[in-house]
Amino acid sequence: MIEWVNSILQGVLTGGLYALFATGLAIIFGVMRLVNITHGDFIVLAAFVALVVVEGTGVGPFISLIAVIPIMAVFGYVLQRGVLNPTLGPDLLPPLLVTFGLSIVIQNLLLEVFSADSQRLKIGAFETLSINLTEDLAVGVFPLIIFVTAVVLIFAIQAVFNRTSLGRAFRATSDDPVTAQLMGIDHRHVYGLAMALALVLVAIAGVFLGVRTNFDPSVGPSRLLFAFEAVIMGGLGSLWGTLAGGIILGVAQNIGAKIDPGFQILAGHIAFLVVLAIRPNGLFPRTRDD
Amino acid sequence: MIEATAQGRYSVIRSTRASRGGAVAGIVLLLFLAAAPWWADRATMRLLVEIFYILALAQMWNLLAGYAGLVSVGQQAFVGLGGYMLFALAIFTPVGAAWSIPLAGLIGAVVSLPVAFLVFRLRGHYFAIGTWVVAEVFLLGFAQIQTLGGGSGISLPVSVVRDIAASRSGRDAVIYLVALAVVICIIAIVYGLLRSRHGLALTAIRDSEEASASLGVDNFRAKLMIYIFVAFGTTAIGALIFLTKLRISPAAAFDINWTTTVIFIVVIGGIGTIEGPIIGTLIFFLLREPLAQFGTWYLILLGLVAVVIMLKAPQGIWGLVAERWDLRFFPVQRRLRFEPPD
Numbered sequence: 001m002i003e004w005v006n007s008i009l010q011g012v013l014t015g016g017l018y019a020l021f022a023t024g025l026a027i028i029f030g031v032m033r034l035v036n037i038t039h040g041d042f043i044v045l046a047a048f049v050a051l052v053v054v055e056g057t058g059v060g061p062f063i064s065l066i067a068v069i070p071i072m073a074v075f076g077y078v079l080q081r082g083v084l085n086p087t088l089g090p091d092l093l094p095p096l097l098v099t100f101g102l103s104i105v106i107q108n109l110l111l112e113v114f115s116a117d118s119q120r121l122k123i124g125a126f127e128t129l130s131i132n133l134t135e136d137l138a139v140g141v142f143p144l145i146i147f148v149t150a151v152v153l154i155f156a157i158q159a160v161f162n163r164t165s166l167g168r169a170f171r172a173t174s175d176d177p178v179t180a181q182l183m184g185i186d187h188r189h190v191y192g193l194a195m196a197l198a199l200v201l202v203a204i205a206g207v208f209l210g211v212r213t214n215f216d217p218s219v220g221p222s223r224l225l226f227a228f229e230a231v232i233m234g235g236l237g238s239l240w241g242t243l244a245g246g247i248i249l250g251v252a253q254n255i256g257a258k259i260d261p262g263f264q265i266l267a268g269h270i271a272f273l274v275v276l277a278i279r280p281n282g283l284f285p286r287t288r289d290d
Numbered sequence: 291m292i293e294a295t296a297q298g299r300y301s302v303i304r305s306t307r308a309s310r311g312g313a314v315a316g317i318v319l320l321l322f323l324a325a326a327p328w329w330a331d332r333a334t335m336r337l338l339v340e341i342f343y344i345l346a347l348a349q350m351w352n353l354l355a356g357y358a359g360l361v362s363v364g365q366q367a368f369v370g371l372g373g374y375m376l377f378a379l380a381i382f383t384p385v386g387a388a389w390s391i392p393l394a395g396l397i398g399a400v401v402s403l404p405v406a407f408l409v410f411r412l413r414g415h416y417f418a419i420g421t422w423v424v425a426e427v428f429l430l431g432f433a434q435i436q437t438l439g440g441g442s443g444i445s446l447p448v449s450v451v452r453d454i455a456a457s458r459s460g461r462d463a464v465i466y467l468v469a470l471a472v473v474i475c476i477i478a479i480v481y482g483l484l485r486s487r488h489g490l491a492l493t494a495i496r497d498s499e500e501a502s503a504s505l506g507v508d509n510f511r512a513k514l515m516i517y518i519f520v521a522f523g524t525t526a527i528g529a530l531i532f533l534t535k536l537r538i539s540p541a542a543a544f545d546i547n548w549t550t551t552v553i554f555i556v557v558i559g560g561i562g563t564i565e566g567p568i569i570g571t572l573i574f575f576l577l578r579e580p581l582a583q584f585g586t587w588y589l590i591l592l593g594l595v596a597v598v599i600m601l602k603a604p605q606g607i608w609g610l611v612a613e614r615w616d617l618r619f620f621p622v623q624r625r626l627r628f629e630p631p632d
Binding site: 029035100105112222225229266273276 | 355359361408414415416418419420422423424426427431433434441550553554561587594596597600601604
């Protein structure tokens with residue numbers, strides 16, 4: 001019994017990381033109606049940027065965020081303005097195929113530069129530190145930090161969207177870019193900022209990913225699928241829903257792994273397909289996706 | 291069809307000079323290709339077989355994405371399913387390998403129904419990623435089936451291989467001719483479909499979903515039919531692919547590269563035309579032969595070219611050619627010619 005409670009608890013904590021993956025994807029879709037197929041590769045790219053910073057300067061992975069966050073944010077802004085903005089329009093095909101092409105390019109560039117070897121960001125003894133809740137139940141300090149960070153960031157992003165003038169510009173552009181332009185908002189700039197904000201989350205998620213698990217250039221697409229499943233299960237337009245979606249995915253994977261290690265990823269996908277069959281708009285929808 | 295009115299005579303033209311000339315050249319080319327077992331060496335025939343099945347896959351994806359607007363990045367689900375159905379039919383039933391190909395296609399069409407039930411709930415971009423999840427589920431699911439080799443894969447039994455033809459050169463010839471037949475059937479069906487009433491509906495959907503709906507096209511039904519038909523074709527092609535490989539594993543069968551390659555080919559060649567995938571496939575193989583030694587750089591180059599084409603010339607190479615010289619070898623459109631009264 002206690003092992004199952006443990007599985008579910010670990011699943012909830014893993015869900016925090018998936019929610020971080022997913023929040024960036026949700027922002028990009030929410031503001032520009034763009035589904036970023038490169039998202040998983042961005043996360044892996046951020047992990048590799050952190051690896052370079054850590055190995056180059058000798059600082060720890062968390063300190064490296066001081067460099068990784070601005071690098072990823074600027075990269076996001078430039079990419080959005082230079083490459084992705086021109087693809088946006090009534091036709092769905094160009095943004096989809098351009099982000100798909102970029103995904104292949106980033107994966108293979110990383111492969112060329114860093115080889116297919118597994119990498120890890122190390123934080124020393126902190127990695128395995130845990131708190132005993134009861135005699136048989138313990139939670140890792142680091143997974144707990146990831147989860148709390150995810151909750152705090154989602155709270156902060158909600159505040160940005162609801163209470164700041166930047167958030168108002170995001171919402172206005174999302175609702176109607178043409179009218180927003182009439183009000184003096186440069187939608188191209190706003191899209192650039194939204195991508196930069198999303199890539200700030202990607203930078204944090206990438207470093208967490210790199211500390212928690214081994215990574216190599218090929219793991220991006222599966223992170224994209226986890227992020228996507230969390231967004232759809234939670235329901236579009238709701239960041240708290242995205243957190244719930246991430247948690248459901250994490251719990252399903254951990255329960256699957258408990259039954260048979262081969263079922264871990266499969267169980268997550270099946271949970272997603274079940275939610276899709278029963279509640280196609282997700283569990284906590286706020287907007288429709290059309 | 292000629293319609294006479296007081297203002298003059300209208301006629302609907304469906305063929306072009308290029309298409310009539312192209313048809314003659316096409317028949318000559320087909321005869322030449324069909325005779326390959328008598329003039330080509332083993333390596334050339336293997337390369338041609340690969341070109342045939344990649345071209346067939348490209349035509350299927352083009353029909354799905356270019357005409358029905360269903361951009362799937364999960365077609366490897368059906369490629370792999372086809373491969374596994376070939377192995378299952380060949381190992382557990384007395385059906386011969388050649389007949390397994392259309393049978394696998396039928397199984398693919400049946401399987402595509404519940405898949406469509408799920409992924410059609412996702413719109414636009416989300417549809418694309420949803421199809422990818424389904425492909426992953428197929429991969430992980432087939433890795434659990436121990437009688438089909440589980441995660442490590444399985445080889446086609448020697449008795450089945452011997453059944454195809456007794457000698458190695460005989461097998462090569464049979465597989466080559468089957469592959470040629472498959473790609474000809476696929477192109478002929480796509481061409482026939484696009485020239486029919488349904489093709490007109492699909493072209494309308496491609497150009498504007500709202501407009502086609504307002505003209506009485508049932509968009510959902512047309513898309514579903516295309517999805518099922520493409521699943522049929524892709525699964526059959528998957529069976530053919532793994533007939534040439536004689537070995538299957540989940541990682542090879544459900545490899546995203548089946549879809550990636552085809553997407554690049556269609557985008558570079560020209561999406562939404564029949565000629566585009568042909569041009570794209572030729573370019574892909576022409577560049578691959580000299581560039582394959584650069585490995586990942588070749589993929590990076592292809593990805594960048596596809597991105598640039600999508601940004602600067604989304605109609606692709608064939609789109610530019612067709613526009614510039616008004617050239618069409620597979621005319622699917624109807625043109626109105628007007629002759630004023632004498």
